[in-house]
Amino acid sequence: MLEQVTKVHDESRQGEAYAPVAGESQTYTKKFYIESYGCQMNFNDSEIVASILKEEGFGPTRNVEEASLVLLNTCSIREKAETTVRKRLTEFRKIKQRNPELLVGVLGCMAERLKAKLLEEEKLVDMVVGPDAYRTLPALIEEAETGQKAVNVLLSREETYGDISPVRLDSNGVxxxxxxxxxxxxxxxxxxxxxxxxxxxxxxxxxxxxxxxxxxxxxxxxxxxxxxxxxxxxxxxxxxxxxxxxxxxxxxxxxxxxxxxxxxxxxxxxxxxxxxxxxxxxxxxxxxxxxxxxxxxxxxxxxxxxxxxxxxxxxxxxxxxxxxxxxxxxxxxxxxxxxxxxxxxxxxxxxxxxxxxxxxxxxxxxxxxxxxxxxxxxxxxxxxxxxxxxxxxxxxxxxxxQSLKSMQQDVGKTFKVLIEGVSKRSEDQLFGRTDHNKVVVFPKEDFRKGEYIWVKVEDCTAGTLLGTSTGRA
Known part of the structure; x- marks a missing residue:
């Protein structure tokens, strides 16, 4: 469908591995490592998968070497995403050669479309799981542990995962x-x-x-x-x-x-x-x-x-x-x-x-x-x-x-900003977003993430507003 994407001041993530849930990394004997690609729905699905795995005694890890289960939540929207996933699967196969008990699975949109190639022709994965089949992951893991190839890519007219509370992996808490x-x-x-x-x-x-x-x-x-x-x-x-x-x-x-x-x-x-x-x-x-x-x-x-x-x-x-x-x-x-x-x-x-x-x-x-x-x-x-x-x-x-013009038009104005965390620019600065979803960077002072404050914009780049706070909202 879509080959190359260009984004201006976009915060979407590609191929991101999730961090362990705070305070839980030592409480699990089994670890899973997951990377997600594509739209925000995929990242949300990874949090649903994490909740299901948690009930089975798995905890998340950023270190693929200590994982007993590696999952890639995939996207079929762009050819580039599929190429990246194939490359990552080849890298995981090398890790599997050192750790034969490691299970590798593909989740999401590539699962249904490329299940035969991934399982049989290229022998890159042990499991293929479609977007509507995450509840069957425990049974599929059990099947894969016996050496069988585990597959469920059936689509559903009812599944919404509405009763599953997602595990907020790598969340900013805001x-x-x-x-x-x-x-x-x-x-x-x-x-x-x-x-x-x-x-x-x-x-x-x-x-x-x-x-x-x-x-x-x-x-x-x-x-x-x-x-x-x-x-x-x-x-x-x-x-x-x-x-x-x-x-x-x-x-x-x-x-x-x-x-x-x-x-x-x-x-x-x-x-x-x-x-x-x-x-x-x-x-x-x-x-x-x-x-x-x-x-x-x-x-x-x-x-x-x-x-x-x-x-x-x-x-x-x-x-x-x-x-x-x-x-x-x-x-x-x-x-x-x-x-x-x-x-x-x-x-x-x-x-x-x-x-x-x-x-x-x-x-x-x-x-x-x-x-x-x-x-x-x-x-x-x-x-x-x-x-x-x-x-x-x-x-x-x-x-x-157009984007730069839009940012420049905000210079001199004051906005209500929700603080999301420490800026990548400096530990002495925080960042948040305006109602219009524009990123604002400002001095830290005594503010904390999760607070609403008023920020007067004094300067900008094409992707970020720069300002100083005028007080809590």
Whole structure:
């Protein structure tokens, strides 16, 4: 699907190994090591897996050499991610030669698509486990320990893991992700997710509120409601068909847990985000005024080939509606360049829509065909790679200028900031985020992470605001 990604002031993680849970590293005789790739859903899934393994007596470790179980939570969105995972599996095979009892498993989106190759042809793994099969991990581990290859990649129409409390691995103790739904019903022609994660299903409202409340009671001060398309959240009580919860209802319920709990969400599909959601955001100060609104292309013709179900003009009206109901709301987006048959005119349409959106953050890719997608079956990947890269470079350059302009416009203003920890720049500085998801760095003074403070912005880079505190909020 997407080959190269460029991000501006993005904090997403690729191939990150998790740290042990504080105070627990010496209490387990069995250790697991896990790396996650791709979207935030995968990182959240790794925390679900950690919870399941914890019940089986496994503790997390950063040291792969002391692990008895190595897991890679994989992504099929980009070819680059798959290449990286294969390289890591080859490295783990060398460790396995020194420790024959080590079990190596692949989780997530690559599992279903490449199970035969990974297990039989390349003999890189002992277990292959799909996104809906994590509850069967204990049985699969037991099977793999006998020398058998263990596989479960079945997709589910019901599984949400709603009753499992994720182990917050490598957490900063301030921000957390709460999964509210799984799967996707949108059949975008470039995307493999519907085939690797299955159909949409919404998690029980009560379990979501319980998890978010628990996070707040444990000191967390921000939750991000997570789903492939959160605006499609729709839960009907099994006891009362008239008890229906939409995403707007859920957003309000989470905001009402406490005014001290910040609420974010990701990701939205432009066709599904409603006025009800926007008015709910406007109603509550603790719902962050930040929306990720993927456009993918600025050309109506290309959007139709992508099966995005909206036009350029419709997307512009949605941006206008957001700005009407939520003046000053920050926007971010996804952009794919070089999709099948894209012309220079189509590319210019994307550039002008980028100009219209003035995005604070953008995830920018050039297209590469992913096996199993509708585009791979229907269209020819006919835009030369050098053209794709040149168009991507033009989009990146445009966005970097827009991003710097957006940061410069905040200089001189004062923002409420949630402190997330010590800055990478200096032990004498802290960092946090504004309501608009912009990173702010400021002197440490006597502040602590998890506090809200007011910060006056005095300078900026293209990705960070620099300021000084004017006091606690």
């Amino acid at each position: 921000t957390a992700f709460v999964s509210i739904m799984r799967g996707c019903n949108n059949m975008c022609s470039f995307c493999v997710v519907p085939f690797t994660r299955g159909r949409e299903r919404s998690r029980d409202k009560a379990s979501i509120l319980q998890e978010a409340t628990d996070m707040f009671n444990r000191g967390y001060r921000e939750v991000t409601l997570l789903g492939q398309n959160v605006d499609s959240y729709y839960w009907v009580s099994p006891d009362n068909d008239n008890d229906i919860t939409t995403f707007a209802n859920l957003l309000e319920a989470v905001a009402l847990i406490s005014p001290l709990l910040r609420v974010r969400f990701s990701t939205s599909h432009p066709k599904d985000i409603t006025d009800d959601v926007l008015y709910t955001m406007a109603k509550y100060e603790n719902i962050c005024k930040y929306i990720h609104l993927p456009m993918q292309s600025g050309s109506t013709r290309i959007l139709q080939l992508m099966n995005r179900t909206y036009t350029r003009e419709w997307y512009i009206k949605k941006v206008d509606r957001i700005r009407e109901i939520l003046p000053g709301c920050a926007l971010s987006t996804d952009v794919i360049t070089g999709f099948c048959t894209e012309t220079e005119e189509d590319h210019q349409d994307t550039m002008t829509l980028m100009d219209y959106g003035q995005y604070d953050l953008a995830y920018m890719f050039f297209y590469s065909e992913r096996p199993g997608t509708l585009a791979a079956r229907r269209y020819q990947d006919d835009v030369p790679e050098e053209v794709k890269k040149r168009r991507l470079s033009e989009i990146v350059d445009l966005h970097r200028a």
